[in-house]
Amino acid sequence: MAVERFPVEASHILMFARSIGDTNPIYSDPEYAAGTEVGSIIAPPTFAQSSAQFDPDYFLRPKPDKKWFGSGRTASGTLVRDLSEADGNDVKDEREDDKQSGSAAGGLHAEQHFTYHRHLKPGDVLHTVTYDGERWEKQSKRAGILKFSEAVTEYRDEDDELVITAKGVGVVTEKVIDN
Amino acid sequence: MALSASQLNVGDSYSEQIVDDLTRTQIVQYAGASGDYNPVHTDEKFVTEVAGYPTVFAHGMLTMGMTGRMVTNYVGDGRLTYYGVRFTSQVWPGDTLTAKAEVADIRDEDGQKLVDLTITTTNQDDRPVLTGQATARLDD
Numbered sequence: 001m002a003v004e005r006f007p008v009e010a011s012h013i014l015m016f017a018r019s020i021g022d023t024n025p026i027y028s029d030p031e032y033a034a035g036t037e038v039g040s041i042i043a044p045p046t047f048a049q050s051s052a053q054f055d056p057d058y059f060l061r062p063k064p065d066k067k068w069f070g071s072g073r074t075a076s077g078t079l080v081r082d083l084s085e086a087d088g089n090d091v092k093d094e095r096e097d098d099k100q101s102g103s104a105a106g107g108l109h110a111e112q113h114f115t116y117h118r119h120l121k122p123g124d125v126l127h128t129v130t131y132d133g134e135r136w137e138k139q140s141k142r143a144g145i146l147k148f149s150e151a152v153t154e155y156r157d158e159d160d161e162l163v164i165t166a167k168g169v170g171v172v173t174e175k176v177i178d179n
Numbered sequence: 180m181a182l183s184a185s186q187l188n189v190g191d192s193y194s195e196q197i198v199d200d201l202t203r204t205q206i207v208q209y210a211g212a213s214g215d216y217n218p219v220h221t222d223e224k225f226v227t228e229v230a231g232y233p234t235v236f237a238h239g240m241l242t243m244g245m246t247g248r249m250v251t252n253y254v255g256d257g258r259l260t261y262y263g264v265r266f267t268s269q270v271w272p273g274d275t276l277t278a279k280a281e282v283a284d285i286r287d288e289d290g291q292k293l294v295d296l297t298i299t300t301t302n303q304d305d306r307p308v309l310t311g312q313a314t315a316r317l318d319d
Contacts (some may be wrong), residue, residue, distance in 0.1 A: 014242075018208065019212035020209065021197070021248065022247075024248070024256070026257075037181070037255070042256060044244060044248070045247040045250070050212060052213065052214035058212075059214050060215050061302060069229075070225045071228075075225055076225055108266070110265065112239065112243055113262070113263030114259075114263065115260070119259075127233070156305050
């Protein structure tokens with residue numbers, strides 16, 4: 001899960017800010033940003049999560065040489081059989097992502113925390129180190145047994161200074177939750 | 180614009196509607212920007228036929244990102260020292276979300292004034308979809 005090189009770029013910040021509906025010029029206008037306290041474009045508070053773009057093995061991005069579990073000819077590219085031919089509950093999904101921790105892998109994203117030592121700006125080149133945190137289980141009426149796992153990611157700059165510490169908690173539920 | 184400790188009181192609050200009628204397209208837009216292409220967020224066929232949900236749903240991180248906009252609009256740019264949330268309910272296309280920050284504490288740490296905020300984002304049925312905390316630097 002380590003990202004060796006996460007270059008923080010102005011165009012990526014712009015696209016990210018647009019996707020969360022944030023039109024604040026601090027994320028897009030260098031002249032405006034130069035006149036503010038921070039002095040330059042910065043990234044929105046949750047931008048660090050998009051380091052996934054720079055993880056070559058990120059399992060939630062389709063890759064040209066691998067089967068993808070989203071739909072194509074069938075409802076899932078990794079299903080053993082086409083669902084339209086299935087007659088019962090014997091359809092298996094070959095996903096191998098349930099070993100991932102602290103993320104939405106094969107489950108849901110339960111919590112996310114960021115501690116900012118400083119804020120990201122275009123030109124930063126970061127690398128990350130991720131380690132597993134705690135694991136625990138909880139019984140839920142709505143979703144059966146909930147299995148939680150925590151992952152801590154440190155975002156460091158080229159001087160190896162800590163910029164952001166992120167903690168993600170993922171949960172795998174026994175039953176589908178649809179509110 | 181940053182907040183001043185002298186003008187802030189515990190219990191003060193600020194809120195914004197962060198999205199009105201969330202679209203599937205915005206969820207796709209977030210998938211592209213963040214790099215999280217989990218088909219549960221974008222692929223109706225997969226999510227209904229394989230994953231067993233009624234339709235696609237938003238990335239928790241999209242809700243956290245949109246809520247973060249309310250927080251930075253309140254505390255100012257580059258002022259956050261901490262922002263953490265728990266995703267308490269799923270967010271679906273068509274949802275309208277309102278995010279609220281309430282001042283829980285104003286304190287001093289090594290001469291720096293800080294505010295602790297309690298954050299709640301609710302949907303159109305008043306159901307919390309995200310709860311969390313943030314800490315930001317204040318002017319004196």
